[in-house]
Amino acid sequence: MKKLIVGITAEGSVNLLLGQMNYFHTAGYETFLMSPLSDRSAAFCKNEHCGHLIINIDREIAPVNDLKTLVQIIKIFKKVKPDIVNLGTPKVSLLGLLAAKILGVKKRIYTCRGFRFEHEKGFKRQILVAMEKITSSCAHEVICISPSVKALGLQHGIFSDKKAIVINKGSSNGVNLALFDPNDQKLLVEKNQIIETYNLKNKFVFGFVGRIVDRKGINELISVFTKFHKKYNDSVLMLVGPFEMDQIADKDLVKKIALNDHIINIGRVTQQEVPLYLSLSNVFVLPAWWEGFGNVLVQAAAMGIPTISTTGTGTCDAVSDGFNGFLVEPKSESQLYDAMEKLYLDKNLATQFGKNGLIWAQNFDREIIWNNLEKIYTS
Structure with missing residues (x-):
């Protein structure tokens, strides 16, 4: 029996697995x-029938603690003797693949x-690029979860074209199309309840799901x-996700949102x-x-919802521009406004994009990802 270890840095990343x-x-x-260790990771291991190898790890650069974590991982690997390790998220990948x-x-x-270095500058950016190069040099293969991630990695010399792989059209774990089913009868009942609760009847809802x-x-x-x-005073914006204040520059953002009815x-x-919350959206917007x-963009597509995102790395691969949604330049408020207005005014186009999304989402069925992962593991 082959032993497989999959590693993540933060417990929230279990959703990616x-x-x-x-x-x-x-x-x-x-x-x-x-x-x-967390309640969330422990529950995941129980549900997924896998052992839990607990590590203490910092998400940010912390040389002393990182060295301790490296030693901890070496001890774990010596004890378990894995045949395969597949590590994702930067810190655990660096330390784990070194070990x-x-x-x-x-x-x-x-x-x-x-790549975290995309929004960093100066010396920290250089350090993060160097870390990625070390991580990739320790791996036999690098699975890039989107074509644009692979292109960016090649551009910065992080890995070679021969070493890098993209499974089908991308995504690390695919989408559970049975869960994201717009025709689920139970979901339709719950949807009507939420429409009543939030007074959404006859409203045009722009949805956002994410941190x-x-x-x-x-x-x-x-x-x-x-x-x-x-x-357009019948429009509503629905935000679904937790605030992470350490990654929000404008600390008044929470207040601004709370004061907007x-x-x-x-x-x-x-x-x-x-x-359920995706199903409430007339249009899904993720201007990352x-x-x-950009898994949530495919999840929205699977629910038959037209999407708007950006031409940024990763997001550009999760929407088929002009087929099931629009892509705008990152940080361009004018382009974002125009895309939202177009789908608000052109109901026929929005309906067609929604129907096309159902077709687009089929490219990301999670079984495709898992089957290809197994081929990589056995090659």
């Missing part, structure tokens, strides 16, 4: 998640979910929507609840500066 560990457990692998190379693990894979941080384009979205509502702030929801891929 839902179903995957259970798939490989069923396929006959002995599976392990290497991550910090795996030191110990000569047979199959070392780096799942590159995007509420600057990089997701939240400031541009709030600014554009505020202007948009003055002209036409912005509904739902907060954090579980992955199982995401389809960049992503690794």
Whole structure:
């Protein structure tokens, strides 16, 4: 029985692995998640039938603690003796693949979910680029979760074209099309209840799902929507996701949102609840500066919802521009406004984009990702 270790830095990243560990457990692998201890990660391991290898790890650069974590991981690998390690998110990938190379693990894979250096400058940017180069040099293969991530990595000399792989059209774990089903009867009942609760009848809802941080384009979205509502007063903006204040420059943003009667702030929801809140949207908007891929854009497409995102890394691969949505330049408020207005005014176009989204989403069925991962593991 082959032993597979998948590693993440932050416990919230278990959402990027839902179903995957259970798939490989069923396929006959002995599976392990290497991550910090939390109720969320523990529940994930129980549900996915995988062992939990607990590590203490900092997301930010912390030389002393990072060295301690490296030693901790080496000890774990010596004990478990994995045949395959597949590590994603920057810090655990750097330290874990260093440990795996030191110990000569047979199959070392780096799942590159995007590059943090994209929105950094100066010396920190140089350090982050160097870290990515070290991580990739320790891996036998680098799975880039979107074509544009691969292109950016090649541009910066982080890995070679021969080493980098994109599975099908991208995504690290695909989309659970059974969960994101617009015809789910239970969902339709719950949807009507929420429409009543938030007085959404006869409203045009722009939806956003994600962490509420600057990089997701939240400031541009709030600014554009505020202007948009003055002209189209039946419009509503629904925000779904947690505020992460350490990644928000304007600390008054929460107050601005709270004081706007036409912005509904739902907060954090579980992955199982995401389809319900997506279903309330007439148009889904994610004006992120960049992503690794932009899974939620495909989830919205799977729900038959037209989407607006940006030409940034990762997001540009998650929407088929002009087919199921529009792509605008990152940080361009004028282009974002125009795209929102076009889908608001042209109901036929919005309906066609929604129908096309159902077709587009089929490219990202999670079974496609898992089947190809298994081929990589056995090659």
